Amino acid sequence: RGGRRGLLAVLPADRIVPDGGVRRLVASLAQQAGVWWERWRHGEEARRTARDALIDQLPCGVILLDESGRVAALNSVARRLLAQLGAPEPVAGKNMDQLGLPLGSLPRDTDVEFSGRGDQRRYTLRWDEMPGPGESISVVLSDVTAERGAREQAMQAEKMSVIGEMLSGVAHELNNPLASVLGFSQLLLSQCTDERQHERLSLVVAEAQRARRVVANLLDVARVRPPERVAVSLDEIVTSVLTLFAYAFRVDDIDVEWRPAANLPPVSGDRARLQQVMVNLVSNAQHSLRQSHKPRRLTVRADEAAGRVRLQVSDNGGGIPENHLDRIFTPFFTTKAVGAGTGLGLAICARIAEEHGGTIHVRSQVGEGATFLLDLPAGRTPAPPQVTTGTPPADFAGLRRLLVVEDEDVFRQLLQEALSEHGAEVVTAADGAEALAAMAAGSFDAVISDLRMPGMNGMEFHAQVKRRWPAMARRFVFITGDVMDVDVRAFLESCGAPHLPKPFGLQELTDTLVKVVLAGEQDKGAVLNSFQGDSGETAT
């Protein structure tokens, strides 16, 4: 029934001639065999359909091989991945060697990672023998590019946070001795009359300042604090940075073009940090232009689109090779000579862009220059008017008695010597408790206090002073030794006292002191005028 499917041959074992009974028996056997065959075939088809439906559901590529190692089935993901890997069509019936994925040398039941030939994608392949009848080998193929990218990003973030912690520690350790080196050399410089010694000391000061910049850069990469948010005019920033470089551009014969869009809105951000981005981008461009042929051109543009402001810094220098493009924003990547660059410039730019809710990208081709694109959210508020503070008198006459509170011996000695040079009487204390005792014993024109000290720290000390001698609490200048944590930042904001991060120049310190004392005197005048009497117990 249903046509012939096979042949059942019956060979006589001896000379017996099959009679009718034997023939019937053979016919019924043949019919049974036909029925079994049909059932098996239906079952097999159903099994394959179920198998194909099943493997098509899988998110990875699956290839099944028959006993001779040829492709018997594959799902659509595998078809796509094989095409991506450049395997020849048609795939069915070929063995894995012909598809460019020889299994022979690969271990069984293990993920083997490899990369595509033409593209930069990453794949894994795993094969195993299959139990039971049917196909004998399964091959699982996956595209893991995205996963690897995410893993690398997570590792990078982890690395950055470790680097960050390490850097703030190192910076703290460096800033204290640097503050002393800078301070003492400036002090010696101010007293030095010998010309040669003067020259040498100037070098010491310049080198200490260079070290200070390196430490500050390191901290910028590591910095965790959110940036300030004020309305900043990009026009102002670009103009000031280009002015800063104007002389260098002239020397290197670089033509500069600055094209801001009309009515460019301000961005909301941290002026100093945005300026730093601009300085880094411009100095990179300058470095590249110096090494390439004339005409040398630097073009800076700023445009607004869809609520964002885009700053473009383009040069027609040597450009960036393709295999460097995704590495230039990682810390410490540099192609400059050893000692010439830290490789931190663009890492800082990326960090600052991110802090502002913006992005930074690069477009470049070797020989055709580079364009850096900084996108920032536009702010709508107009730039606040510049507050002008009266210029402080340059003299130090108001500072007769000063209290220095600092736990680092060398730095305390420096402050004492430097301020005494100006004719002030300087009393020192190594922590808050000692300082309180000194204040109870005599009056001071101003207090210079470290914030982090063993025992009573600067914040506790200030609180005590505020309670006992409120007017004196407004005559503080704080010194900070490292990256400020949230508490310290909040404290400084609420008390309004100026603070100087170590290492600072002596001139900065004296200028700040003069300002504080001047403000204190004005305060006192105002209080006396309104109350016509004593403003309470004061230490001054």
Ligand SMILES: Nc1ncnc2c1ncn2[C@@H]1O[C@H](COP(=O)(O)OP(=O)(O)OP(=O)(O)O)[C@@H](O)[C@H]1O
């Ligand atoms: N405009 C540019 N043209 C060509 N290459 C550039 C440009 N800007 C950056 N690069 C490449 O990117 C690298 C990293 O730049 P980055 O500013 O992070 O560090 P650096 O300039 O090498 O060091 P530093 O900023 O400390 O001086 C550079 O060394 C250079 O190879």
Ligand SMILES: [Mg+2]
């Ligand atoms: Mg740089």
